[in-house]
Amino acid sequence: MTRRRVAVTGIGVVAPGGIGVPQFWGLLSDGRTATRRISLFDPAGLRSQIAAECDFEASEHGLGLATAQRSDRYVQFALVAAAEAVRDAHLDLGREDPWRAGATLGTAVGGTTRLEHDYVLVSEGGSRWDVDARRSQPHLERAFTPATLSSAVAEEFGVRGPVQTVSTGCTSGLDAVGYAYHAVAEGRVDVCLAGAADSPISPITMACFDAIKATSPNNDDPAHASRPFDADRNGFVMGEGAAVLVLEDLEHARARGADVYCEISGYATFGNAYHMTGLTKEGLEMARAIDTALDMARLDGSAIDYVNAHGSGTQQNDRHETAAVKRSLGEHAYATPMSSIKSMVGHSLGAIGSIELAACVLAMAHQVVPPTANYTTPDPECDLDYVPREARERTLRHVLSVGSGFGGFQSAVVLSGSGSEGAAR
Amino acid sequence: MSARQRTGGRQGTAGADRRAVVTGLGVVSPHGVGVEAHWKATADGASSLGPVTREGCEGMPLRVAGEVRGFDAAETVEERYLVQTDRFTHFALSAAEFALADARFGRADVTSPYSVGVVTAAGSGGGEFGQRELQNLWGQGSRYVGPYQSIAWFYAASTGQVSIRNDFKGPCGVVAADEAGGLDALAHAALAVRGGTDTVVCGATEAPLAPYSIVCQLGYPELSRAGEPDRAYRPFTETACGFAPAEGGAVLVVEEERAALERGADVRATVAGHAATFTGPGRWAESREGLARAIAGALAEAGCRPEEVDVVFADALGVPEADRAEALALADALGAHARRVPVTAPKTGTGRAYCAAPVLDVATAVLAMEHGLIPPTPHVSEVCHDLDVVTGRARPAEPRTALVLGRGLMGSNSALVLRQGGTSPS
Numbered sequence: 107m108t109r110r111r112v113a114v115t116g117i118g119v120v121a122p123g124g125i126g127v128p129q130f131w132g133l134l135s136d137g138r139t140a141t142r143r144i145s146l147f148d149p150a151g152l153r154s155q156i157a158a159e160c161d162f163e164a165s166e167h168g169l170g171l172a173t174a175q176r177s178d179r180y181v182q183f184a185l186v187a188a189a190e191a192v193r194d195a196h197l198d199l200g201r202e203d204p205w206r207a208g209a210t211l212g213t214a215v216g217g218t219t220r221l222e223h224d225y226v227l228v229s230e231g232g233s234r235w236d237v238d239a240r241r242s243q244p245h246l247e248r249a250f251t252p253a254t255l256s257s258a259v260a261e262e263f264g265v266r267g268p269v270q271t272v273s274t275g276c277t278s279g280l281d282a283v284g285y286a287y288h289a290v291a292e293g294r295v296d297v298c299l300a301g302a303a304d305s306p307i308s309p310i311t312m313a314c315f316d317a318i319k320a321t322s323p324n325n326d327d328p329a330h331a332s333r334p335f336d337a338d339r340n341g342f343v344m345g346e347g348a349a350v351l352v353l354e355d356l357e358h359a360r361a362r363g364a365d366v367y368c369e370i371s372g373y374a375t376f377g378n379a380y381h382m383t384g385l386t387k388e389g390l391e392m393a394r395a396i397d398t399a400l401d402m403a404r405l406d407g408s409a410i411d412y413v414n415a416h417g418s419g420t421q422q423n424d425r426h427e428t429a430a431v432k433r434s435l436g437e438h439a440y441a442t443p444m445s446s447i448k449s450m451v452g453h454s455l456g457a458i459g460s461i462e463l464a465a466c467v468l469a470m471a472h473q474v475v476p477p478t479a480n481y482t483t484p485d486p487e488c489d490l491d492y493v494p495r496e497a498r499e500r501t502l503r504h505v506l507s508v509g510s511g512f513g514g515f516q517s518a519v520v521l522s523g524s525g526s527e528g529a530a531r
Numbered sequence: 532m533s534a535r536q537r538t539g540g541r542q543g544t545a546g547a548d549r550r551a552v553v554t555g556l557g558v559v560s561p562h563g564v565g566v567e568a569h570w571k572a573t574a575d576g577a578s579s580l581g582p583v584t585r586e587g588c589e590g591m592p593l594r595v596a597g598e599v600r601g602f603d604a605a606e607t608v609e610e611r612y613l614v615q616t617d618r619f620t621h622f623a624l625s626a627a628e629f630a631l632a633d634a635r636f637g638r639a640d641v642t643s644p645y646s647v648g649v650v651t652a653a654g655s656g657g658g659e660f661g662q663r664e665l666q667n668l669w670g671q672g673s674r675y676v677g678p679y680q681s682i683a684w685f686y687a688a689s690t691g692q693v694s695i696r697n698d699f700k701g702p703c704g705v706v707a708a709d710e711a712g713g714l715d716a717l718a719h720a721a722l723a724v725r726g727g728t729d730t731v732v733c734g735a736t737e738a739p740l741a742p743y744s745i746v747c748q749l750g751y752p753e754l755s756r757a758g759e760p761d762r763a764y765r766p767f768t769e770t771a772c773g774f775a776p777a778e779g780g781a782v783l784v785v786e787e788e789r790a791a792l793e794r795g796a797d798v799r800a801t802v803a804g805h806a807a808t809f810t811g812p813g814r815w816a817e818s819r820e821g822l823a824r825a826i827a828g829a830l831a832e833a834g835c836r837p838e839e840v841d842v843v844f845a846d847a848l849g850v851p852e853a854d855r856a857e858a859l860a861l862a863d864a865l866g867a868h869a870r871r872v873p874v875t876a877p878k879t880g881t882g883r884a885y886c887a888a889p890v891l892d893v894a895t896a897v898l899a900m901e902h903g904l905i906p907p908t909p910h911v912s913e914v915c916h917d918l919d920v921v922t923g924r925a926r927p928a929e930p931r932t933a934l935v936l937g938r939g940l941m942g943s944n945s946a947l948v949l950r951q952g953g954t955s956p957s
Contacts, residue, residue, distance in 0.1 A: 152673055225665045228746055232669025236587035239746045247750030251654050252707040257941035260809045269809040273686035273707035313673040314680035377694040377703040382682040512682055513691025515703050
């Protein structure tokens with residue numbers, strides 16, 4: 107079976123610091139940060155009281171009232187990002203065979219924010235186990251299952267082919283695009299809306315990361331709190347948002363005269379079978395994911411021009427990831443810029459992988475590497491080029507994006523400029 | 532340099548000639564814990580539907596469900612895994628253990644940790660654990676939220692824990708899905724096998740019977756609110772009034788056929804074909820076309836003619852419009868054969884465990900082919916559609932090809948073709 111080439115023909119982003127691709131790229135290329143004190147609820151009493159929030163009003167982004175009412179915040183993000191991606195791809199789904207179109211969306215925590223909201227009502231403030239069903243509000247069942255995410259996107263755009271929600275924790279955003287990549291490459295669909303969304307800035311999610319001290323307590327200086335790879339980092343800063351990519355059979359894209367941003371040329375994921383939240387210092391499993399994705403793209407590690415890091419800003423992640431990239435890219439790792447946009451837009455759990463892939467697509471389109479904001483003090487154990495604070499022009503033909511998540515999952519995606527030899531597969 | 536050379540460990544070469552076969556079954560069902568108890572009750576046409584007795588659920592408007600009773604996770608899984616996981620993951624860890632034992636797949640069979648992956652489907656995650664921690668947070672304060680909330684509630688918990696407990700480092704996947712997703716997870720496992728992974732531990736388990744989880748499900752118009760266990764879930768009848776939910780599920784060991792034969796495993800069935808479509812939540816009439824296309828796609832991938840299908844494990848939602856759509860979809864996809872092929876829905880005896888329901892059906896289908904017996908559809912007698920629904924007693928037969936169907940409340944339709952045994956001469 108010949109695998110088909112998979113093109114990216116459209117992107118849409120809802121991210122902290124501004125809704126839409128131009129605002130998102132403006133933030134990244136300026137090296138600005140969107141982290142601040144939480145405003146979505148009163149965070150008093152929490153260890154980490156900061157997050158990167160989206161200033162998002164559903165009605166301002168074309169969502170009808172009925173759609174907005176039945177959709178959780180993370181689903182709204184996805185719908186807005188998908189609409190932008192479809193517009194960007196000049197894709198008229200009404201002219202496509204709907205049974206040959208798919209939707210694959212990732213989320214780590216799905217509708218938990220809404221679930222928590224109604225929980226408080228039915229339990230009368232957490233006072234009873236045998237909750238009172240009569241106090242819940244409409245559409246709660248849509249928050250109960252994250253299948254709602256891909257279902258809502260498929261409904262909105264008339265998709266009739268395979269529809270999946272992927273939920274592999276913090277690698278969901280890479281894996282959702284990876285699943286879609288396989289679906290297009292194997293010929294099960296011609297077009298796929300692929301992306302991820304999360305809106306985890308809620309008391310329960312902030313509290314559960316407080317409990318394991320995974321998030322940054324830099325409450326006095328939120329703008330500089332997310333410091334991946336910096337010696338003074340002390341945890342990640344929660345984020346929220348969504349990104350959707352239009353993936354398409356390259357021949358299909360060419361036949362309809364679509365502009366091709368780049369191709370997805372490789373993807374792999376492995377488990378570390380080590381710990382639900384812990385990482386080894388060696389980074390063997392992430393290296394394995396990178397190597398396998400490179401093999402799929404028929405590339406050597408030395409072909410990679412930029413690494414978009416997971417870069418969450420926890421000490422164990424930053425060291426694990428640095429070791430993994432060195433293992434896979436060898437000496438070339440030292441000559442390769444590697445940055446974390448989580449320094450600017452925070453860590454939106456399942457969404458961030460897709461947001462980072464959107465950043466990679468834009469980086470290739472502009473031939474500019476986004477920086478790692480707030481990076482000032484090197485950690486001796488993290489000795490690569492993390493692109494401190496300022497974006498950098500660079501020729502980008504092949505780009506690698508990696509992710510690491512709870513459950514021990516390690517994923518890697520390779521993107522290649524269209525027409526480059528490594529994309530042929 | 533290949534990944535193998537760079538990071539070590541054997542991994543098979545990818546290719547379409549790599550077929551995914553089932554070599555082991557692990558079941559935690561309302562009928563009982565373990566394959567034997569499940570099959571016996573299923574073959575007898577027994578019903579395990581009953582009142583919801585989990586703590587705090589007594590006063591709920593949901594009256595009938597399939598609870599897993601007599602399950603003690605500690606019999607199979609170490610305490611350190613149990614304290615940090617929800618009931619749905621307890622089921623998954625136990626079912627995975629049963630499946631690996633059933634496949635006689637031991638440490639010695641792991642040629643490289645990267646050659647064994649884990650894929651699960653999950654519809655709602657660790658709801659009971661989550662409710663407890665929400666109660667800690669809102670009843671007492673954020674400092675009372677425990678360290679395991681971040682890894683117990685989320686949908687990836689079972690895949691992660693099965694991977695860690697068994698030291699499986701292969702591709703890990705999680706399909707967070709409606710009912711159809713259980714079949715999609717198996718398709719995902721087959722994809723991993725084609726992609727070079729030798730073994731995938733794959734399945735779905737659910738535990739949606741905590742009080743707040745039930746509140747969340749009350750919004751589904753398809754949920755049965757009937758009070759009597761023998762009337763709550765009667766698909767394909769005039770008195771169909773929705774579905775009874777359930778907990779539990781199944782995990783399968785899926786292997787690349789040659790790898791399985793090489794280690795001397797019994798090749799029980801082949802995952803021969805799968806296809807999925809989407810027609811939108813609640814639009815059951817439209818699911819006719821979606822399901823028919825999924826069936827046609829799965830048969831095409833399996834290289835299977837409609838007349839070769841020996842038994843259909845129906846989705847059997849129990850909503851009249853949906854049942855009609857399913858009957859018509861079978862007619863559309865199988866032609867005249869749709870009226871002749873035995874159709875069964877043993878899930879009327881267990882309830883419908885969301886994502887896990889069709890995976891349990893796949894396990895049951897493997898057992899049905901092995902026992903030469905098509906299990907009946909409990910609680911169903913007067914069928915009002917032009918289908919040969921197996922009711923009453925199990926029917927002796929020699930099914931060699933099974934079609935398993937799943938549709939979800941969020942609008943997905945999936946079909947999976949299962950062939951008895953392997954395809955290679957052994």
